[in-house]
Structure formats: structure tokens, C-alpha cells
Amino acid sequence: DTGVSQNPRHKITKRGQNVTFRCDPISEHNRLYWYRQTLGQGPEFLTYFQNEAQLEKSRLLSDRFSAERPKGSFSTLEIQRTEQGDSAMYLCASSSDLTGGETQYFGPGTRLLVL
Amino acid sequence: KQEVTQIPAALSVPEGENLVLNCSFTDSAIYNLQWFRQDPGKGLTSLLLIQSSQREQTSGRLNASLDKSSGRSTLYIAASQPGDSATYLCAVTLFGNEKLTFGTGTRLTIIP
Numbered sequence: 001d002t003g004v005s006q007n008p009r010h011k012i013t014k015r016g017q018n019v020t021f022r023c024d025p026i027s028e029h030n031r032l033y034w035y036r037q038t039l040g041q042g043p044e045f046l047t048y049f050q051n052e053a054q055l056e057k058s059r060l061l062s063d064r065f066s067a068e069r070p071k072g073s074f075s076t077l078e079i080q081r082t083e084q085g086d087s088a089m090y091l092c093a094s095s096s097d098l099t100g101g102e103t104q105y106f107g108p109g110t111r112l113l114v115l
Numbered sequence: 116k117q118e119v120t121q122i123p124a125a126l127s128v129p130e131g132e133n134l135v136l137n138c139s140f141t142d143s144a145i146y147n148l149q150w151f152r153q154d155p156g157k158g159l160t161s162l163l164l165i166q167s168s169q170r171e172q173t174s175g176r177l178n179a180s181l182d183k184s185s186g187r188s189t190l191y192i193a194a195s196q197p198g199d200s201a202t203y204l205c206a207v208t209l210f211g212n213e214k215l216t217f218g219t220g221t222r223l224t225i226i227p
Contacts, residue, residue: 033213033215102147106159106161107158
């Protein structure tokens, strides 16, 4: 078990470009979450998957954002037409509802800078 | 809407001291509460999870307590070490809602 992994770890892009991030959860975890964290703040929830189904989306997730988890394993988060306000750390977490407790385990994050 | 507050925003203590970090939440109908540690520029490391039916959890030098009725949790760190320096975040989930709602964290510095 290697924990939650995220790629890339850092991304610098120009305003208006599209970016895609990947998250690989802990292998037996059926739940996957995306959060966004700006400097000096706690993470804010973006969206949540149970297996391949996207069950909840935050109002923070504008129509420029889309997330998928096509086979219930890894997930991607795409931001279209990036804006400077999208600059943040994007965190992925996973958990299992099969073992009880439902601790969410976080990946190292992808830091996005939009110039 | 659930709001989570952590006070103080920053705390410095000499090595070896015991310390308490505070977390308060506005909606007492929580399902569970988690404490995390975050090192600068890094992801979050889960420290302790307390279910709503529990009063406390312990792991090594860490002890977390939960008082649902007053909307408060504390994280007690015994015999602090310089390696404990980090930002500590608490987060709650509500029944029927899987998302974590975070506080803004307490930045802890242990002075050698």
C-alpha cells in the first residue's frame, strides 16, 4: 500500500489554458474526494465519488471544472480556461466505508500556479 | 452551514511542554471529527478520528477529546518535540454527508 498519489506535484500554466490532475487512491478504497486549499486556509470540499459515481459537487466547482472516476479507481480533475483565482493546492483523499471509521487519507497535493 | 473555528491561529511553546489545541464547530450533529497535521507545502496526515459516539481517542503522545454538546474538540500533545512543529487542522463530517469541513488550522512551533 503506497498511499494516495497525485500527479503532477506542481503545475505552472498561463491563464486560459486547460490543466488536468490525476489522483490514485489507496487501492481498496471505494470513496474519493477532491479538495482545494489556498494559502493560510483549510481545505475546501470540491467533489466526492463513491466508486465511479459522482455523488456530490460543491458550488465552488464551476462549469470550468470537471472530475471523473471512470472505472472506480483513479480520478482526474480538469480545469478549463484557467484563471489566476484557480491558483491553489488541489488535494485528493480516499476512504473506505467497508472498514468503518471512514478516515480520509490525503495525497501530497498538486500545486497549481496560473500566471 | 457548518463552521469550524480553531484558536489560536499560531502557537509557540518550548520543547518538552504539554499543550492543547482547540477546535469548535457550530452544528453539533456531527458524524465524526478528524485531526490532521500539515507540514509546509505538503498534504495532510491523519492523526486521530473520533466518532460522534466517542469521547476521546489516543495515539502515542496525542489525545483528542470530543464534547458534541458544546461543539468542541481538543488535541492534547504531551512532551512536545521540535518535530511536532506543523499546522494542525481539525475537520468534521455531518450525518449523511461525506465531505470534511475544515478549520483554518493552528500553526504550532516548538522551540528547541
